[in-house]
Amino acid sequence: MALRTIRQMGDEVLTKKCREIKEVTPRIKELIEDMLETMYEANGVGLAAPQVGILKRLVVIDIGEGPIVLINPVIVETDGSQTGEEGCLSLPGKSGVVTRPNYVKVRAYDEDMQQYEIEGTELLARAFCHEIDHLDGHMYVEKVEGELHDVVYEEEEEV
Numbered sequence: 734m735a736l737r738t739i740r741q742m743g744d745e746v747l748t749k750k751c752r753e754i755k756e757v758t759p760r761i762k763e764l765i766e767d768m769l770e771t772m773y774e775a776n777g778v779g780l781a782a783p784q785v786g787i788l789k790r791l792v793v794i795d796i797g798e799g800p801i802v803l804i805n806p807v808i809v810e811t812d813g814s815q816t817g818e819e820g821c822l823s824l825p826g827k828s829g830v831v832t833r834p835n836y837v838k839v840r841a842y843d844e845d846m847q848q849y850e851i852e853g854t855e856l857l858a859r860a861f862c863h864e865i866d867h868l869d870g871h872m873y874v875e876k877v878e879g880e881l882h883d884v885v886y887e888e889e890e891e892v
């Protein structure tokens with residue numbers, strides 16, 4: 734396992750659309766392990782492959798309940814809304830208010846390329862939306878209501 738460099742906003746790779754993964758090769762397995770390690774090291778709750786410079790539809794998330802690996806994730810259902818602070822490891826030290834669905838169901842593939850569905854509310858729902866946006870070249874700053882501001886306390890989650 735190895736730490737990867739987290740690309741920062743302004744890097745073109747964060748504006749590109751990612752390609753689907755057709756097969757979980759040893760290189761993809763290594764990428765998943767590296768992304769988890771990189772996310773934990775940065776105290777993030779989510780990381781998308783383009784954030785480490787890889788244009789593939791792959792996301793890792795851990796909101797404190799164990800790692801979630803999403804390959805080729807698609808949002809299939811949403812409900813309600815939540816408005817709250819959001820940050821990103823590709824824009825450290827900043828956050829802004831974003832409205833997201835309060836419930837999100839995602840269909841994705843696991844590391845054995847088995848399709849599964851996973852549901853989340855609150856922070857997990859927010860992380861699903863934020864990370865899947867990264868796969869299409871979008872940053873949360875495009876959705877911020879009002880101004881971006883400096884993070885005022887260290888525990889704020891960055892995805």
Ligand code: NI
Binds near residue numbers: 820821823863867891
């Ligand atoms: Ni992010």
